[in-house]
Amino acid sequence: MFLPQHETDGCPKVVALLTDYGLADPYVGQMKAVLTACLPGVALVDLTHGVPPHNVLAGAFFLDASLPWMPPGSVTVAVVDPGVGTSRRIVGLRRKGRLVLAPDNGLLTLLLLRGTMDGAWAFPVPETASATFHGRDVFAPLAAALAGGRPVLECGYEVDPASLVLLPGLNPTLEGGRLQAKVLHVDRFGNLILNLRITEYEQVVRDAAGVSMELPGAPRIVRAAAYAAVPPGALGLLAGSQGHFELAMNRESAARETGLEPGDAVTLYLADKPTEEPDKALPLASER
Known part of the structure; x- marks a missing residue:
């Protein structure tokens, strides 16, 4: 003892x-x-x-x-x-x-x-x-x-x-504009929490002209700073309270809409944009 x-x-x-x-x-x-x-x-x-x-x-x-x-x-x-x-x-x-x-x-x-x-x-x-x-x-x-x-x-x-033992496949990969992530958790609201740490991927997401997902029939993705800022029917990419990016909907379940579950792979495509067009839709942590 x-x-x-x-x-x-x-x-x-x-x-x-x-x-x-x-x-x-x-x-x-x-x-x-x-x-x-x-x-x-x-x-x-x-x-x-x-x-x-x-x-x-x-x-x-x-x-x-x-x-x-x-x-x-x-x-x-x-x-x-x-x-x-x-x-x-x-x-x-x-x-x-x-x-x-x-x-x-x-x-x-x-x-x-x-x-x-x-x-x-x-x-x-x-x-x-x-x-x-x-x-x-x-x-x-x-x-x-x-x-x-x-x-x-x-x-x-x-x-x-x-x-020490590691679970496989939990390191995201970014190649060109293709960001390979994984769903870590679905919370009680149906938000899809990804293995994308805000501290590591915030600038990458902010610098993109737009974000799309490789999933047939998935709603369009918009970047937003709050759940209520996500347009109805759209999928929001937000910097969540648990230190990770998440895919969420406004008063709807992103998990139910997409069919994604914990452990599922998610491919996000980040479009290039001119540097003279700063995006304020997703403020950096230093601005929050």
Whole structure:
């Protein structure tokens, strides 16, 4: 069992949970019970427990979108773990002072694609742990120990970040005016969130004369700064709140209209335009 080494700075320790457990069963509550027993006074954040069951891609997106909002020094536990009880590793990453614990099954892919990490580690599974519920028996006590101040190398050992499992095909490609992307997630409004980070593709999208999509019967695409600015029946390309570009419609479901689902490939064509015709339809982040 991992035990915390309590710090005495008086600040509450923050542990966030992201799982596919849902709320109908006692799984989330049992994880929280272990965390509070191991680290009294811990501040618990429920990022979501609504990841679709076994959907590692959705979990990877939720984790990548949420981690920047966690405070430095926090520990985030991400458990979407269809391989629980097998030889898959339990691993951790630290990025900008924020520690993430997850199964080594691709859940960390989007974080790893961001670039340099502060460190990566693997952790042993105690012999007493259930083979079917590592969230409660391994991740929760480990998170409490690390949030409580125990050095990471007392709980595990360093590994090469390049050795961690990556989901395939999540790097967009841009060749000429052809932008190959993928749908990461469809939110409850039917918006199609793409693997196009705003920080990386904002200028590319803004500089294009227009955008079209390789999909028979798809609505025309317009660039817009808000959902309400998308003309009725059109498909808007927007810089979304989760750090990625998304395809959305005005009070309609882009997913239903296009038939696209998470994991589907999307090809966008970016038309050239003269440099003397600046496009203000999609303002840069510095202007927002």
